[in-house]
Amino acid sequence: MALKTTEAIVLKAFNWSESSRTVHFFTRDQGKLSLVDKGGRQVKSKRGRLVPFAKLEITYYSSEKDSTGYISDCLLIEAFSFEGDGSLGRLAYASAAVEILFSLLTEKEAQASLYQQTIQFLSLTEKSNKQVLPVLFLSYFSRLLTLLGYEPSLEICVGCGRSYTGITESAIEFSPERGGVVCSSCQTAGEYYIPTSQESHKLLVALQCLTLQEAIGLPIGYREVTNLLEMMLKFVSYQTGIKAELKSLDFLEKLKNSNSSQ
Numbered sequence: 001m002a003l004k005t006t007e008a009i010v011l012k013a014f015n016w017s018e019s020s021r022t023v024h025f026f027t028r029d030q031g032k033l034s035l036v037d038k039g040g041r042q043v044k045s046k047r048g049r050l051v052p053f054a055k056l057e058i059t060y061y062s063s064e065k066d067s068t069g070y071i072s073d074c075l076l077i078e079a080f081s082f083e084g085d086g087s088l089g090r091l092a093y094a095s096a097a098v099e100i101l102f103s104l105l106t107e108k109e110a111q112a113s114l115y116q117q118t119i120q121f122l123s124l125t126e127k128s129n130k131q132v133l134p135v136l137f138l139s140y141f142s143r144l145l146t147l148l149g150y151e152p153s154l155e156i157c158v159g160c161g162r163s164y165t166g167i168t169e170s171a172i173e174f175s176p177e178r179g180g181v182v183c184s185s186c187q188t189a190g191e192y193y194i195p196t197s198q199e200s201h202k203l204l205v206a207l208q209c210l211t212l213q214e215a216i217g218l219p220i221g222y223r224e225v226t227n228l229l230e231m232m233l234k235f236v237s238y239q240t241g242i243k244a245e246l247k248s249l250d251f252l253e254k255l256k257n258s259n260s261s262q
């Protein structure tokens with residue numbers, strides 16, 4: 001077995017005995033990586049703690065054969081704490097991001113750019129004003145889909161390839177199932193569409209190219225962001241089949257309710 005070191009974020013842990021567990025990481029060098037944590041659940045464990053929502057440096061043994069490697073040591077580089085103003089919302093957005101990563105990342109497939117974006121997202125989720133958290137999450141989610149190859153078709157009709165640049169229709173119909181916008185001549189009776197206003201549509205297109213830092217400066221209302229988020233989550237559910245596992249949809253609903261009751 002070879003000893004390796006990489007930066008990583010904890011995605012999820014599954015306990016399978018009183019002392020041991022399997023921990024799934026998002027690593028900088030290898031994408032999703034599942035490692036056995038022998039004795040890691042014991043209080044006396046000598047290595048550093050596997051802090052959630054933190055940039056860690058992990059050292060692990062990896063086998064040449066296909067068997068799962070195991071954690072040797074762990075060092076905390078930077079922890080993102082979501083205390084203070086809007087703490088629950090911050091934690092909810094960060095948890096949703098980690099949950100989506102766990103569901104969509106492929107084992108041992110490097111996603112260096114997405115890894116950096118994720119660190120930046122966690123850092124901004126910790127530091128930014130709570131009012132910008134929804135658009136920050138939407139922006140991160142949009143970047144994540146693009147980087148993982150699930151980008152929805154927003155500028156070209158998925159049916160006929162007609163361009164949506166300069167379009168004047170008041171509502172643009174988005175089909176989560178077909179993976180993008182569908183023009184009026186390509187729509188079929190009984191098919192499910194999410195109507196999107198011109199402004200929302202423009203915003204989604206813009207988010208595909210803006211950095212997270214740029215996105216949080218966009219003037220966008222809470223209702224609009226949550227509608228767009230719902231649309232993107234439905235799109236992901238259809239395209240990847242992870243619907244059953246995606247608690248983020250519930251979380252979004254709860255956030256909506258808590259916001260409207262204020």
Ligand SMILES: [Zn+2]
Nearest residue numbers: 157160183186
């Ligand atoms: Zn069309």
